[in-house]
Amino acid sequence: MPDTTEMKDHVYKILELVGSSEESIEGAIQNALIRAAKTIRDMKWFEVVQTRGHIENGSVRHYQVTLRVGFTLEE
Amino acid sequence: MPDTTEMKDHVYKILELVGSSEESIEGAIQNALIRAAKTIRDMKWFEVVQTRGHIENGSVRHYQVTLRVGFTLEE
Amino acid sequence: MPDTTEMKDHVYKILELVGSSEESIEGAIQNALIRAAKTIRDMKWFEVVQTRGHIENGSVRHYQVTLRVGFTLEE
Amino acid sequence: MPDTTEMKDHVYKILELVGSSEESIEGAIQNALIRAAKTIRDMKWFEVVQTRGHIENGSVRHYQVTLRVGFTLEE
Amino acid sequence: MPDTTEMKDHVYKILELVGSSEESIEGAIQNALIRAAKTIRDMKWFEVVQTRGHIENGSVRHYQVTLRVGFTLEE
Amino acid sequence: MPDTTEMKDHVYKILELVGSSEESIEGAIQNALIRAAKTIRDMKWFEVVQTRGHIENGSVRHYQVTLRVGFTLEE
Amino acid sequence: MPDTTEMKDHVYKILELVGSSEESIEGAIQNALIRAAKTIRDMKWFEVVQTRGHIENGSVRHYQVTLRVGFTLEE
Amino acid sequence: MPDTTEMKDHVYKILELVGSSEESIEGAIQNALIRAAKTIRDMKWFEVVQTRGHIENGSVRHYQVTLRVGFTLEE
Amino acid sequence: MPDTTEMKDHVYKILELVGSSEESIEGAIQNALIRAAKTIRDMKWFEVVQTRGHIENGSVRHYQVTLRVGFTLEE
Amino acid sequence: MPDTTEMKDHVYKILELVGSSEESIEGAIQNALIRAAKTIRDMKWFEVVQTRGHIENGSVRHYQVTLRVGFTLEE
Amino acid sequence: MPDTTEMKDHVYKILELVGSSEESIEGAIQNALIRAAKTIRDMKWFEVVQTRGHIENGSVRHYQVTLRVGFTLEE
Amino acid sequence: MPDTTEMKDHVYKILELVGSSEESIEGAIQNALIRAAKTIRDMKWFEVVQTRGHIENGSVRHYQVTLRVGFTLEE
Numbered sequence: 001m002p003d004t005t006e007m008k009d010h011v012y013k014i015l016e017l018v019g020s021s022e023e024s025i026e027g028a029i030q031n032a033l034i035r036a037a038k039t040i041r042d043m044k045w046f047e048v049v050q051t052r053g054h055i056e057n058g059s060v061r062h063y064q065v066t067l068r069v070g071f072t073l074e075e
Numbered sequence: 076m077p078d079t080t081e082m083k084d085h086v087y088k089i090l091e092l093v094g095s096s097e098e099s100i101e102g103a104i105q106n107a108l109i110r111a112a113k114t115i116r117d118m119k120w121f122e123v124v125q126t127r128g129h130i131e132n133g134s135v136r137h138y139q140v141t142l143r144v145g146f147t148l149e150e
Numbered sequence: 151m152p153d154t155t156e157m158k159d160h161v162y163k164i165l166e167l168v169g170s171s172e173e174s175i176e177g178a179i180q181n182a183l184i185r186a187a188k189t190i191r192d193m194k195w196f197e198v199v200q201t202r203g204h205i206e207n208g209s210v211r212h213y214q215v216t217l218r219v220g221f222t223l224e225e
Numbered sequence: 226m227p228d229t230t231e232m233k234d235h236v237y238k239i240l241e242l243v244g245s246s247e248e249s250i251e252g253a254i255q256n257a258l259i260r261a262a263k264t265i266r267d268m269k270w271f272e273v274v275q276t277r278g279h280i281e282n283g284s285v286r287h288y289q290v291t292l293r294v295g296f297t298l299e300e
Numbered sequence: 301m302p303d304t305t306e307m308k309d310h311v312y313k314i315l316e317l318v319g320s321s322e323e324s325i326e327g328a329i330q331n332a333l334i335r336a337a338k339t340i341r342d343m344k345w346f347e348v349v350q351t352r353g354h355i356e357n358g359s360v361r362h363y364q365v366t367l368r369v370g371f372t373l374e375e
Numbered sequence: 376m377p378d379t380t381e382m383k384d385h386v387y388k389i390l391e392l393v394g395s396s397e398e399s400i401e402g403a404i405q406n407a408l409i410r411a412a413k414t415i416r417d418m419k420w421f422e423v424v425q426t427r428g429h430i431e432n433g434s435v436r437h438y439q440v441t442l443r444v445g446f447t448l449e450e
Numbered sequence: 451m452p453d454t455t456e457m458k459d460h461v462y463k464i465l466e467l468v469g470s471s472e473e474s475i476e477g478a479i480q481n482a483l484i485r486a487a488k489t490i491r492d493m494k495w496f497e498v499v500q501t502r503g504h505i506e507n508g509s510v511r512h513y514q515v516t517l518r519v520g521f522t523l524e525e
Numbered sequence: 526m527p528d529t530t531e532m533k534d535h536v537y538k539i540l541e542l543v544g545s546s547e548e549s550i551e552g553a554i555q556n557a558l559i560r561a562a563k564t565i566r567d568m569k570w571f572e573v574v575q576t577r578g579h580i581e582n583g584s585v586r587h588y589q590v591t592l593r594v595g596f597t598l599e600e
Numbered sequence: 601m602p603d604t605t606e607m608k609d610h611v612y613k614i615l616e617l618v619g620s621s622e623e624s625i626e627g628a629i630q631n632a633l634i635r636a637a638k639t640i641r642d643m644k645w646f647e648v649v650q651t652r653g654h655i656e657n658g659s660v661r662h663y664q665v666t667l668r669v670g671f672t673l674e675e
Numbered sequence: 676m677p678d679t680t681e682m683k684d685h686v687y688k689i690l691e692l693v694g695s696s697e698e699s700i701e702g703a704i705q706n707a708l709i710r711a712a713k714t715i716r717d718m719k720w721f722e723v724v725q726t727r728g729h730i731e732n733g734s735v736r737h738y739q740v741t742l743r744v745g746f747t748l749e750e
Numbered sequence: 751m752p753d754t755t756e757m758k759d760h761v762y763k764i765l766e767l768v769g770s771s772e773e774s775i776e777g778a779i780q781n782a783l784i785r786a787a788k789t790i791r792d793m794k795w796f797e798v799v800q801t802r803g804h805i806e807n808g809s810v811r812h813y814q815v816t817l818r819v820g821f822t823l824e825e
Numbered sequence: 826m827p828d829t830t831e832m833k834d835h836v837y838k839i840l841e842l843v844g845s846s847e848e849s850i851e852g853a854i855q856n857a858l859i860r861a862a863k864t865i866r867d868m869k870w871f872e873v874v875q876t877r878g879h880i881e882n883g884s885v886r887h888y889q890v891t892l893r894v895g896f897t898l899e900e
Contacts, residue, residue, distance in 0.1 A: 011110035014091035014141070016689035018745060024851055026774050029803070030810060035686035035748055037808025046810075048801040051873040053854070055894070058862025060855055060871075066689070069805070070093065073110055086710035089691035089741070099401055101174055104203070105210055112208025121210075123201040126423040128404070130444070133412025135405055135421075144205070145693065148710055161335035164316035164366070166239035168295060176399055179428070180435055185236035185298055187433025196435075198426040216239070219430070220318065223335055241314035243370060249626050251699050254728070255735055260311035260373055262733025271735075273726040276648040278629070280669070283637025285630055285646075291314070294730070324476055326549055329578070330585055337583025346585075348576040351498040353479070355519070358487025360480060360496075369580070386785035389766035389816070391464035393520060410461035410523055441464070445768060448785055466764035468820065474551055485761035485823055501573040503554070505594070508562025510555055510571075516764070536860035539841035539891070541614035543670060560611035560673055591614070595843060598860055616839035618895060624701055635836035635898055651723040653704070655744070658712025660705055660721075666839070776849055779878070780885060787883025796885075798876040819880070 012044065012070045020062045025051055028065040042072040087119065087145045095137045100126055103140040117147040162194065162220045170212045175201055178215040192222040237269070237295045245287045250276055253290040267297040312344070312370045320362045325351055328365040342372040387419065387445045395437045400426055403440040417447040462494065462520045470512045475501055478515040492522040537569070537595045545587045550576055553590040567597040612644070612670045620662045625651055628665040642672040687719070687745045695737045700726055703740040717747040762820045765790065766799070770812045775801055778815040792822040837869065837895045845887045850876055853890040867897040 019032025029046065036043065050066040094107025104121065111118065125141040169182025179196065186193065200216040244257025254271065261268065275291040319332025329346065336343065350366040394407025404421065411418065425441040469482025479496065486493065500516040544557025554571065561568065575591040619632025629646065636643065650666040694707025704721065711718065725741040769782025779796065786793065800816040844857025854871065861868065875891040 010095070011107050012093040014093065016091075016691075016743075017748075018687040018689065020685070024774075024849075026810070026813070032686050033805060033808055033810065043805040043808060045805060046803050053871050055858060055868040055870060058858055058868060060851070060858065063851070068091075073092075085695070086707050087693035089693065091691075099174075099399075101210070101213070108205060108208055108210065118205040118208060120205060121203050128421050130408060130418040130420060133408055133418060135401070135408065138401070143691075148692075160320070161332050162318040164318065166241075166293075166316075167298075168237035168239065170235070174399075176435070176438070182236050183430060183433055183435065193430040193433060195430060196428050218316075223317075241316075241368075242373075243312035243314065245310070249624075249699075251735070251738070257311050258730060258733055258735065268730040268733060270730060271728050278646050280633060280643040280645060283633055283643060285626070285633065288626070324474075324549075326585070326588070333580060333583055333585065343580040343583060345580060346578050353496050355483060355493040355495060358483055358493060360476070360483065363476070385770070386782050387768035389768065391466075391518075391766075392523075393462035393464065395460070407461050443766075448767075466766075466818075467823075468762040468764065470760070474549075482761050503571050505558060505568040505570060508558055508568060510551070510558065513551070535845070536857050537843035539843065541616075541668075541841075542673075543612040543614065545610070557611050593841075598842075616841075616893075617898075618837040618839065620835070624699075632836050653721050655708060655718040655720060658708055658718060660701070660708065663701070774849075776885070776888070783880060783883055783885065793880040793883060795880060796878050 010072045013073050015040070015069045015071065016049070017067045017069055018064055019067065020064045022062050025063050025065055028063045029067060032065065032067055033069070036069060040069075040071050042074065043069055044072060045070045086148045088148050090115070090144045090146065091124070091141065092144055093139055093141050095139045097137050100138050100140055103138045104142060107140065107142055108144070111144060115144075115146050117149065118144055119147060120145045161223045163223050165190070165219045165221065166199070166216065167219055168214055168216050170214045172212050175213050175215055178213045179217060182215065182217055183219070186219060190219075190221050192224065193219055194222060195220045236298045238298050240265070240294045240296065241274070241291065242294055243289055243291050245289045247287050250288050250290055253288045254292060257290065257292055258294070261294060265294075265296050267299065268294055269297060270295045311373045313373050315340070315369045315371065316349070316366065317369055318364055318366045320364045322362050325363050325365055328363045329367060332365065332367055333369070336369060340369075340371050342374065343369055344372060345370045386448045388448050390415070390444045390446065391424070391441065392444055393439055393441050395439045397437050400438050400440055403438045404442060407440065407442055408444070411444060415444075415446050417449065418444055419447060420445045461523045463523050465490070465519045465521065466499070466516065467519055468514055468516045470514045472512050475513050475515055478513045479517060482515065482517055483519070486519060490519075490521050492524065493519055494522060495520045536598045538598050540565070540594045540596065541574070541591065542594055543589055543591045545589045547587050550588050550590055553588045554592060557590065557592055558594070561594060565594075565596050567599065568594055569597060570595045611673045613673050615640070615669045615671065616649070617667050617669055618664055619667065620664045622662050625663050625665055628663045629667060632665065632667055633669070636669060640669075640671050642674065643669055644672060645670045685747045688748050690715070690744045690746065691724070692742050692744055693739055694742065695739045697737050700738050700740055703738045704742060707740065707742055708744070711744060715744075715746050717749065718744055719747060720745045761823045762794070763823050765819045765821065766816065767819055768814055768816045770814045772812050775813050775815055778813045779817060782815065782817055783819070786819060790819075790821050792824065793819055794822060795820045836898045838898050840865070840894045840896065841874070841891065842894055843889055843891050845889045847887050850888050850890055853888045854892060857890065857892055858894070861894060865894075865896050867899065868894055869897060870895045 017032040017036055019028045021027030021031050047068045048065060049068055053063045054061040092107040092111055094103045096102030096106050122143045123140060124143055128138045129136040167182040167186055169178040171177030171181050197218045198215055199218055203213045204211040242257040242261055244253045246252030246256050272293045273290055274293055278288045279286040317332040317336055319328045321327030321331050347368045348365060349368055353363045354361040392407040392411055394403045396402030396406050422443045423440055424443055428438045429436040467482040467486055469478045471477030471481050497518045498515055499518055503513045504511040542557040542561055544553045546552030546556050572593045573590060574593055578588045579586040617632040617636055619628040621627030621631050647668045648665060649668055653663045654661040692707040692711055694703045696702030696706050722743045723740055724743055728738045729736040767782040767786055769778045771777030771781050797818045798815055799818055803813045804811040842857040842861055844853045846852030846856050872893045873890060874893055878888045879886040
């Protein structure tokens with residue numbers, strides 16, 4: 001949820017992203033945000049929608065995390 | 076849902092927004108739409124996904140409503 | 151939920167309705183009930199299933215609320 | 226969803242049906258509507274709730290589709 | 301689900317009911333069906349949607365079970 | 376959601392409440408919070424879980440809103 | 451749901467409990483309520499959230515039922 | 526859920542079954558487990574996914590319960 | 601759902617499969633069943649859990665349908 | 676889901692679309708993708724979120740399918 | 751789920767908490783439990799309900815995890 | 826989701842597993858896959874269904890993760 005205290009007059013847009021990492025669930029989240037930050041300013045919060053992954057030779061090859069990300073629509 | 080009678084050949088895109096209002100749930104919906112209308116034409120319908128809010132001193136400070144909004148992709 | 155204290159021997163039927171209002175979510179609920187009351191007696195409770203609406207010129211044109219309504223099946 | 230543009234003052238009732246077809250999912254939807262149209266006028270929209278089917282000798286025998294169907298409550 | 305083997309050409313309608321019993325969940329289901337059988341022929345299957353109840357003096361006073369009931373629409 | 380910017384070291388507890396009002400959905404939310412504020416300090420946010428109501432003579436008698444309310448566990 | 455007719459000015463709190471019984475689902479519900487009644491007055495209704503159980507030697511050893519229980523917050 | 530205290534190094538597999546009984550929901554659960562125990566050792570817990578049934582002459586003919594059953598994958 | 605009329609003493613097992621087809625959703629269902637029928641006898645019914653697909657050059661390359669399939673556990 | 680084997684370092688964005696067709700569910704999916712392909716490159720997969728439609732004279736007038744579509748965010 | 755083997759006569763209460771951590775999802779879970787352990791004895795199990803977080807400068811600032819925690823109601 | 830590009834003619838089976846780890850959520854996923862790989866070849870992807878755990882002395886004793894795992898049915 002947006003930070004309701006300080007940002008009360010803003011409108012947020014929610015974007016849905018999938019990030020991946022060979023290391024961890026947290027890494028997949030970070031990778032999605034790093035890429036999105038190239039074009040979106042003012043991302044405020046995220047929510048994990050789904051955690052999946054790819055298996056190779058009986059072991060996790062990548063984690064893939066689907067995120068909803070909220071950012072402020074600038075005035 | 077899109078207006079199926081008249082707009083049968085259109086494709087719609089769905090956007091997800093969060094609006095807020097100190098007054099009411101309806102106000103939070105309207106504020107989200109007013110802001111979105113600055114950049115999006117042809118919004119046709121919305122659906123309330125979640126109703127939340129912020130509490131200050133034991134009372135509602137703002138309502139925050141998450142909307143899915145459908146608009147026509149122009150040809 | 152039905153009023154469990156007084157009506158313990160009753161069986162309820164649940165009906166699903168969509169009402170609309172240009173004013174408010176509460177107005178859409180009331181309009182659905184007023185219309186349903188023409189043919190159904192003994193409506194006891196409702197539950198909001200979905201809140202949607204139609205947008206015109208970037209503003210809410212109508213709220214549309216889907217309700218489940220419970221009423222007593224008379225003996 | 227009801228057609229919000231033209232039918233703004235209507236109240237809709239939602240009916241739940243199961244249709245079946247040996248041919249296709251679309252056929253099961255059509256068969257449910259054809260049967261319902263014998264007694265219900267003014268059906269406006271449907272929503273697929275569940276798609277199931279029966280298997281005979283390792284192959285689909287019928288598709289069975291559960292629909293919610295909205296129709297106008299006439300004044 | 302409807303009996304797909306024998307009844308392949310039928311269309312089913314689904315009704316939603318709430319029954320109650322002071323004794324058991326099964327009793328609440330049976331009471332709903334007994335009442336519905338007064339006006340509906342050819343009920344074929346049910347599905348439990350919700351199980352609730354009323355508490356009096358710290359003990360269950362009634363079980364209340366919400367059912368979806370499928371019945372054949374006669375030709 | 377808790378205010379993540381300023382309150383990062385806090386742990387929140389979530390409480391579930393039902394409030395009612397004869398007037399509006401917003402009124403039912405406010406009434407639940409007013410009552411809860413008698414014993415709970417530091418309520419920060421709420422989320423609407425369900426909106427229901429009671430019908431009398433074919434009209435809404437009360438709105439009943441189920442809320443999840445988050446408050447800070449004090450150190 | 452709370453009894454909306456008689457208790458319209460009350461605010462309810464919802465508690466979540468897990469009860470168990472070697473005998474039946476109803477027994478697990480009753481055992482949860484009996485224990486809760488030691489400290490909570492004015493429990494009004496419950497809703498079954500989940501039904502699970504433990505298996506020993508290929509047979510049910512206990513039923514475990516998760517309940518949401520509503521009780522009146524006293525003025 | 527698996528018994529987390531004693532079985533911490535185990536991996537569980539979850540199986541989905543449908544059992545039926547003319548008598549009760551508990552009977553349908555037991556019948557599914559009795560049959561499964563013929564080929565599966567070390568079943569530990571179950572969870573009820575759905576409760577349905579068949580109606581004959583306006584009364585319950587069988588209860589049908591869908592279960593998820595967890596059992597230990599032996600080393 | 602299993603055919604409750606004739607098969608009342610059976611226990612069913614539910615299997616989850618993903619089939620694909622370049623042609624249609626129905627084709628993906630059939631392909632999953634054809635493959636499963638090589639090792640599983642007595643498949644009775646299926647339920648569509650998810651419909652997805654792969655896109656190539658802006659067009660559907662395959663439909664992929666996830667099914668739950670019920671079959672009789674033989675005595 | 677994204678193709679996890681070959682595209683492991685990519686981040687995907689998910690878009691939500693509604694397409695329609697007078698012919699079939701598959702047609703509605705294709706129409707949404709054809710329109711989206713005018714502005715989005717590198718669409719990789721879709722998932723059907725909802726299948727609805729419009730009824731005219733007791734028969735299906737259009738199918739309307741809501742899709743989530745994943746595409747690669749180019750570096 | 752409670753440990754069904756050893757604790758069969760207990761009744762559990764379920765509490766809902768939100769914990770946060772700048773490091774990891776696991777850290778947010780641990781921080782919630784550490785704080786809760788100050789006042790609650792006999793916590794037995796938890797279940798993750800939601801994973802969210804706060805973003806600052808295009809990177810995760812905190813993870814926030816909502817937990818349901820079960821603990822034994824002492825006799 | 827299966828890798829739709831390369832494996833278009835395959836049918837997948839989905840298995841549900843619970844793994845545990847004293848260290849992390851990722852560890853619980855890996856432990857489930859390592860054990861499953863002893864008997865299942867060609868596991869391709871997984872999806873996290875639920876994350877739970879056991880608490881001892883107010884701290885996490887094990888994480889337990891329920892997975893759906895897809896593997897190719899060999900021709």
